Amino acid sequence: MNDAGAERDVVRKLARGSLLSRLKTSRQPLKLVAVPRDHVAGDRQRGAALLSGKFNAGSETLPLNDLDFGAIGATGSLAEQLQGFSWLRDLAAAASRENGARLAEAVVGRWLIVHGTKVDDAWAPHLWGERILFWSAYAPYILSSTDTGYRSALLNTLARGARHVEANADKAAAGLDRITAWCGVVAAGLLIQGGVPRVARGEVGLARALAAAQFDDGGLVSRSPYKQTLLVDRLGLLRACYLAAKQTIPDGIEAAAAASLAALHGVTLGDGALSSWQGCGPSEAARLTALIEGCGLRARPLRNARGWGYQRLSALGTILVLDAAPPPPQKISAQSSASTLAFELSDGPQRLVVNCGGPGPLPTALSDELVEALRTTAAHSTLVLADTNSTSILADGSLGKGVEDVTIDRSEGNDASRLEASHDGYVRAFGLVHKRSVMLGNDGKELRGAEQLIAKGRKKIRESAAYAVRFHLAPGVEATATADGMGAILRSKGAPPWNFRCRGGMLTTEESLWIDGRGQPQPTTQLVIVGEVSSLGGEIGWQFRRTS
Template structure:
């Protein structure tokens, strides 16, 4: 049987004596949508074409759709969760016009209804229902084009049951983005589903609470994950479209929260339009990020001095620097927080120069668990490490332990340059030393000066010299050539002039490194490593990046 014929068979099964038909009945007054939101964000055409070819792909995982059984797929991993959420409808729409796409999407939706529509099970998790509402309504032409009244009734009545389920369970979703997603879905259902307006006020109140508990005062998520921040902007953009479809005004509190979220996201985007790599994430795809930002319907300037979000941004004539100037995220808000305090990334135009190693984020990966854990260490970030240890402990269960608690930050901007001075206490408990980093970016964007200091702090006193290393991981297309005196390097790259690096106070080496690219793949690269020692009295290491023209 062909794929199209199989899809039609699923729809026929719904219409002819299926459990769903018996549950909903033919005599019930049919529900209808009051409006169809317009999703202004384009999907991934390649993924959509793979869907049409029967393959659901994300990262290293693949689900064969030919004999898809949602009950068997369950929620085993990120790929299964994405399939259950129906966010793939966006990719399908990028690859297929309505007629062809609807035949495919209705077949998949029919299989979901058979597996999960008649009972409340794991697929009814509140955040998944929130996603389902947002995408089922935005892509109604792809899942509600069928002339089969049994199928249409089953889907719309299940959507209504999902809204009632969210009404009772949205606050049971995990804190952070999952809870925000659940409440956003309830609001969208109230706006768009016949008879749901009574839920809108309750949904808005719940969403405001969820945002207040998950966002810092400047709009960044407490998980401090740029990848999750991108998803937050996307969810709020879809909700905004639901308000417009219902001819309702977005409340000022939600409009402000969405604009702040976008501003925080802009603050961690590098010159190539992709994300800086923090909290186990990677750059992502610039075209997807720009499409999402353009399509969300909001406009905001990059957040530069983000005390709550925790990322400081310096920029001058195309040179961009993003620095982690805060403790790692709270364990309850982060799946995979990293020991990255005081690290930075640097780009010149669209050319990345200094990076962090990054990680797979929420993508399925074939990377060994030991490597994924190593990518979260301090040494995998462009900052100072002491005795090859982490500034915040990473425990065997992958949670974060003791370490950085306080990160005082001062910043100044004048006609000559922008300066950031920050310090952390992550090495005080073990070594009696605090790490302070000062950065200064000239207003012509041509020179970055840095100074790393280890200063005595607390009662602990080390008795012997302890090794230190200041690492600058380089982008894969940056070639580093050492200078004859061993105290510098020339950095050449395809998309920017050469940069000269110099250091003092320790010896410079060039070593191998790795990074995780925007597709979640492991890529080899190099790193500049300043190595030295410190006593209990502390020390300082100065360095400089200067563009040659």
């Protein structure tokens, strides 16, 4: 069967039993007063998969032929990605309005049959917020039907959803979910007939949600780059609603949107994808590029983020991103990680030093044990003392005691950018402060670093404690040890060779892994400087230098 035949077969099975005919309603259909344009390009490959009857998310594939919204539910990563309808963007990237509408309307029709007549889990405020944003942006794909019963049911359900989310937006979890809910309220006020009084109330609620969820520098309190990506997307879609309705965007929302993009830029590396923090991977560079180019905002990368917590150094194509803050509170981020003072490094499009990352919210085949291990300090490129996390991760997955105070001092000189940061995560157990100093030359060819363990407090190590300074290498970076055992040559296809040298410990090489943008593990290696430190403290030095 050819592609067109497969698509017709999927639509036929989705619409079998005259599902749409069951949506008849006597009410006169409402109208959208404006239709926003989503300038963010979707993923054509995912869109083609939808046309062939497959909904792909992370490691899971959901067949659409027998799609049952009731069985799938509305909780969990796969269900939420389906329920939010952001996949309409991918469908539009792969199909014309005519072809895409047949599939989109069949899926929406099934949603309306299961969820359109009752308030259930699918009516969670954040899901309705996201649904309003994407249903309105892709109205040509879901409202092309000549079936007046279907159109009436959809528009009236949309109007009821808008009233529901307005009344319940503040019941959404604080952070991105609440922001998304209030974005939906404002969008509905701007776009749905008779909704103008809703706009002012929605703007007040959105401003309140943003103030509670964002640091002053634009980063989310959850410190999750993945969620930061969604924040930029939500605000970009809302911005398009204002433009479509020919209304002025409030200065506060515009400023929050620009700041959120600057913070997101600040954690990207040279390949255009994210650095890996708080249990999340790099995402996909093409999707991130499409978002940044299409969201309608412009901002320079945030370099010195005291709240968001990610410090950025860059010079002639070499980029370093360092975590200089405590982990976010567990109640805000379920995947908070003990990553303080870890860094990632890239040379042009080639990643050199990475953190192991994690699947984030993607459905994953990774074991629960591995996902938990990816949150540990050892899964990040930083110093680990006595095989202990800088912030403890308890048996139930919550965070215990550890890093509370992080000090930062940075300066920009004529020859280099310098950053010194320290944390107190090892003071309570070992009486030692960990201080990391890095210096990136302005030609981008040299990164010098030092790890200091400084005595502080009453707690003392009885004899000595082992340490390991870990540098997880990106996939495709091969490390060849030097003859003296104190260095390695790093070779990759995407960048010139780099030399690594160290002092103050012994250099070893171990296996590692890296979670890619689709949530899949990729084997790699890590350089590890090992040694012991006494209660008096000590210092370890290291250097990365490009050979050309």
